[in-house]
Amino acid sequence: MPQIIPIKDLKDTAKVSEMCHKSSDPIFVTKNGYGDMVLMSMEAFEEMHHREQLYRELEISENDIRGGKTRSAREALSDVRENYGL
Template structure:
């Protein structure tokens, strides 16, 4: 369940910090009843960034498969061995 906090609560930095770390998800900050900002712990940010990067790479890989830009693993290993003299 997303946490929604009014902007006036940002004055209590310890409370906000604890909320970010305990919830392990973004905290939505409202101003005059409307969404204004999103804050999160560094751990949550890094996890989110990692997952976004992973999903981007998976989408590229899926596009390569659909376009036929793939090779047999045995051929790829053989090419690597030839290239590096293994």
């Protein structure tokens, strides 16, 4: 479940850091009752970033398949063997 804290709680940096590292979910910071910032640990951010990169690559691949930009495995392996002298 996402955590929501008021901006004044950022004064206790050790506590906020601990909260970030205890959960992979982001912490939403409010200011005057409205959303202002989102905090997360570096590990959670990197994991999210890698996942987004994977989804982007999958989307590109799916678009290539839909667009007919494919070839047989035999063709591809033949090119690899030729290019690398295998």
